[in-house]
Amino acid sequence: MSFTLLTIQILNGLQLGLLLFLVAAGLTLVFGVMDFINLAHGVQYMVGAYLAAALIAYTGSFALGLVLALAGALAIGLVMEGLIFRHLYGRSHLDQVLATFGLILVLNEGVKMIWGAAPISVGVPEALQGSVSLGDGVLYPVYRFAIIAAGLAVAAGLWLVIDRTRIGMLVRAGASNAPIVSALGVDINRLFMIVFACGAMLAGFAGAMAAPILSVEPGMGDSVLILAFVVIVIGGIGSIRGAFAAALIVGLLDTLGRSYSVDLLRLFLPPAAARGVAGGLSSMFIYILMAVVLFFRPEGLLPARGRS
Amino acid sequence: MSAEATSAPAAAARARSRLALSTTAPLVMLALFALLPLLAIATGQTHWLSLINRIVILGIAALSLDLILGVGGLVSFGHAAFIGLGAYTAGVMVDAGRGDLLLVVPAALLVSAVFAALTGAVSLRTKGVAFIMITLAFGQMAFFFSQALYAYGGDDGLTLPERSTVAGFPILANKVTFFYVSLGFLVAAYLLVRAVAGSRFGRALQGARDNPVRVGSFGFDVFRIRLGAYVISGMLAGLSGVLLANQAEFVSPAYMAWQRSGELIFMIIIGGLGSLWGAVLGAAAFLLLEEALSGFSEHWKLGFGVLIVLFVLFTRGGLADLARRLTGGRA
Numbered sequence: 001m002s003f004t005l006l007t008i009q010i011l012n013g014l015q016l017g018l019l020l021f022l023v024a025a026g027l028t029l030v031f032g033v034m035d036f037i038n039l040a041h042g043v044q045y046m047v048g049a050y051l052a053a054a055l056i057a058y059t060g061s062f063a064l065g066l067v068l069a070l071a072g073a074l075a076i077g078l079v080m081e082g083l084i085f086r087h088l089y090g091r092s093h094l095d096q097v098l099a100t101f102g103l104i105l106v107l108n109e110g111v112k113m114i115w116g117a118a119p120i121s122v123g124v125p126e127a128l129q130g131s132v133s134l135g136d137g138v139l140y141p142v143y144r145f146a147i148i149a150a151g152l153a154v155a156a157g158l159w160l161v162i163d164r165t166r167i168g169m170l171v172r173a174g175a176s177n178a179p180i181v182s183a184l185g186v187d188i189n190r191l192f193m194i195v196f197a198c199g200a201m202l203a204g205f206a207g208a209m210a211a212p213i214l215s216v217e218p219g220m221g222d223s224v225l226i227l228a229f230v231v232i233v234i235g236g237i238g239s240i241r242g243a244f245a246a247a248l249i250v251g252l253l254d255t256l257g258r259s260y261s262v263d264l265l266r267l268f269l270p271p272a273a274a275r276g277v278a279g280g281l282s283s284m285f286i287y288i289l290m291a292v293v294l295f296f297r298p299e300g301l302l303p304a305r306g307r308s
Numbered sequence: 309m310s311a312e313a314t315s316a317p318a319a320a321a322r323a324r325s326r327l328a329l330s331t332t333a334p335l336v337m338l339a340l341f342a343l344l345p346l347l348a349i350a351t352g353q354t355h356w357l358s359l360i361n362r363i364v365i366l367g368i369a370a371l372s373l374d375l376i377l378g379v380g381g382l383v384s385f386g387h388a389a390f391i392g393l394g395a396y397t398a399g400v401m402v403d404a405g406r407g408d409l410l411l412v413v414p415a416a417l418l419v420s421a422v423f424a425a426l427t428g429a430v431s432l433r434t435k436g437v438a439f440i441m442i443t444l445a446f447g448q449m450a451f452f453f454s455q456a457l458y459a460y461g462g463d464d465g466l467t468l469p470e471r472s473t474v475a476g477f478p479i480l481a482n483k484v485t486f487f488y489v490s491l492g493f494l495v496a497a498y499l500l501v502r503a504v505a506g507s508r509f510g511r512a513l514q515g516a517r518d519n520p521v522r523v524g525s526f527g528f529d530v531f532r533i534r535l536g537a538y539v540i541s542g543m544l545a546g547l548s549g550v551l552l553a554n555q556a557e558f559v560s561p562a563y564m565a566w567q568r569s570g571e572l573i574f575m576i577i578i579g580g581l582g583s584l585w586g587a588v589l590g591a592a593a594f595l596l597l598e599e600a601l602s603g604f605s606e607h608w609k610l611g612f613g614v615l616i617v618l619f620v621l622f623t624r625g626g627l628a629d630l631a632r633r634l635t636g637g638r639a
Contacts, residue, residue: 037437039570087621093437094383095620098577101570102616109610226448226566233441273458283452287445291430294442298434 004138009259010252015144017251018151022206023224024231024243025158026199032175032238032304034192036085037093039100041203042225043107048073048204049211049220050111053122056211062125069208070201077200081193089192104222112218119215147209154202155244162240171195175238175304227254230290236300245302250286257282334498334585341491345484357483358555363595364490365551367588368497370575372544377573378582379505380537381517382432385440386447387572390420390542392454392564394549399466399559409472409480412550420546421539423450428538432531444566451564465560472554480554490551494588497544502584504540513537514582574616 027041051072056065084103088096124143131139162168170191173181182188207221214220231250235242261282265274293301341364348356369391376382397416401407431442460466471480480486504510515523516530524530553559562568571594579590597615601608 031437037440084617084621091620093440094573094577097383097385097440097570098574099617099620101567101574102613102620105609105613105616107613109607109613113607113610222567226444229441230445233438237437277456277458281452281456283455284449287449287452290445291442291449294434294438294445295430298438 013252013255042221046221048207052208073204236303242302388568390545394546424542
């Protein structure tokens, strides 16, 4: 594989990693601060994509549609928190898994009822159309660079909020030891609500950004959810730094593993069969990585401080 | 262990094991299952046969999960992988013309046992959320592996040219015979799991759910006990996969999808965790609900999801807790 193609694969891996980070950031905080397994986090990504698709088509403006979709994702997150999740915080993980599993069924079927089962496509905004030359006549779409930039910007913003503000301090403290934070007089339920709603919005943002490059369809959140779980388990539950590092590792491993295993398998399989087998086998890489990490470092690569 | 006899968790455990070891309910269920095909034939509703057959088959899978999740307290989120392994073993062997049940069943048990021993040895070193996630990861690995089985249809799955024979006789081709063979496997699986749960080994497994440190200090090797239960459980789920592949005459990666694992958990929770026969009841409730709702609307999953959410929010601990209270245990 040539150097420019490797560059493209690395950029694709970064882009997948950053999208995963946006989903995983909310998931890891909800998980870390509230000790809550939210399987329904993936459908919030899906809802973000659908809202973006619908609102961009309705307003005719990408930027306006995106902003409205974010507000919508935030509102849906708040409603779900108030109606359902709030009642599950103190319950066993088994109850949480089951209830949020039920919620996935509801929302997947709900979007199917509203928008139909067929995939919806969203156009790339005019300002971000076109490609950048990487040399050797290889082009890379501007929009994908925009996703990478947006992902990095959100990561930086999140780091600032969590590391430098009072609410961020409370979130970090909550991830280390929620009962003590509560005992110190912090309204822990309000904190939970804020963390949850922001997480839902970030997942929705990832879905909205991914909408122009993926097909928007029911169930699109499920695979992302599983990947996000892999990310937060590898990175360490409750740790934003860990989620960031693990998301990039998973994104790169998945993307590079896919392209290189096709090349490797082509040496002894016909091309079509090589693609099929490589698709399955390379999807296993990240799960193998997760099993290895869990085995040797059950707390993850960069665990939240004070949490063991 | 007189000290343990006075503690509250022990009282709850006794109530639970009383629930598990009661004989009336399982016998009533068995009689019902045995009569249903006759009823279906008498009323001409033979399409019900495949539904009750699937109930019996998934009942075996739910029962196997109940051993590790209900009795052992190990929340495995990758149990569907074992069903898929058994199903694929059957599919591949039938496809190769070596599809006799006397060959397929031992092969599927072996494959499931090896997979369970390998993945269990890794995942049982973790606990809590990490265990849920790592079993999910192993389940996904099996799922993607089956997608990579290009020679056997890959993502599209594999249609079986025929059902397995039994000692050379094509008796499974008959729906009614197949049902009673499946029922026979369910009864055998139930008796096995019940014997395991009631044994010293099973008591230690159950004790380790409530307090692994204490069970360890009694001299039990908690890790090995859990691994043993995990392997038994995986093998039984593999067996149900063999039957499922034959019943549907089809196998596909969808059998191992993580949603299937979620559904298995739901089955044993509605049935009552750790009550064994309740797992079969849960499988029946699940499939009947699915049947009823899917006949009602094509968007039945929406209603189904709502039911699951309401069930968790309002029953607290599921019907198991209700049953425990009714049988006089700790509420």
